[in-house]
Amino acid sequence: MSALEEKSKAVSDGGGFALLFFVVGLVASLIVGWVVFPKILYSQKRQPFDFNHKLHNELVDEGCESCHFFREDGSYAGVPKLAQCVDCHESVQGDTEDEAIFVNDYVTPGIEVPWLVYSKQPDCVFFSHAAHVKSAEMDCKTCHGDIGNSSTLKVYEENRITGYSRDIWGKNIAGFKKNTWDRMKMDDCSECHVKLGVHQNSVQTGKGACFVCHQ
Template sequence: MEKKSGKAGGVGGFILLFLVGLVGSLIVGWVVFPSLLFSQKTQPIRFSHTVHAEQGMECEQCHYLTEDGQFMGLPSTESCADCHPDETGEDTPNGKEIDKFVNEYGKTGAQVPWLVYQYQPDNVFFSHSAHQGFQCTDSGCHPPVETMDAPPVYEENRITGYSKQTMKMWQCERCHAQMGTSNACYVCHK
């Protein structure tokens, strides 16, 4: 008479462990893997878009197109310093951030190394000028930062080095197709 081994086995054991493997891999794939793939970074300055919006500032005061079509996506240290030339000395969270900017960048002249959520790879030519007819956030391209008191966490892909929000090519192509715009290679890859 065969002695019972005490191990999970047979068809029941196969199905049981198949399910364990299936569920486990789904958890790893959907929960663990994303958290491992992306590192989280914070902006060098906790810039509050809402505070600036409440002051009556328009987006275009800092993010604007020049006459030749260049998009000035990030304000320079000099332009920030126009409004924040000196330390505030305030003990509030916002005051401390302003003082941090003044001391580390305004006084040294260094540019703030902002983390840009949507930078495209070098081989992609994206023109904001050609996309002026679209809303920045409603179109799904940018997060609605104007409603945020603190910038969203920047998630960087550990393998590619790109931001998690970097738009993929299929997204560009889909929108182009929907808008009836050419999807020829040279449209984006010069």
């Protein structure tokens, strides 16, 4: 065997190991990146107490807008304030632990419930619910999912670095999505805006592109 052939064989034998190392390394990286990293990146927070959207939705006449309404000036009220709840919840209704927490810890002393908002966008984002719900007649579900039919509140996952909710990036760490409500990133907004040919200039400033949302 010539010296050249010997060297070639040595390389070939070493290639098997290298491939193995590569595969093992890749798998390990993927596990770290897709499983371990999200666990480290996001902290798990519980809401102050659980809330049953489905139950309440059955009791009201105007669906989501019964509680998540628009104010007279057109601005969106967001998460309901205590004042909207106290009419019914002045005293404990039913026998769930969550109801008791609500009434005893918040209603009676008059403290607003510090709800964690899953869909809270970064401060640099200007978003108008009125433009989407009133003008474009979109339903809540398109962005928020079918929350109205959920009977429990999921765990709030907060990005330890940015402080944003995980719902903004999306549950899938790779960024894949099946439904429109799986993610709330800038790309998701622009995808819809481009697809529907939404006016690309800000109504207020007349400036295009970035300034529509980043005012």
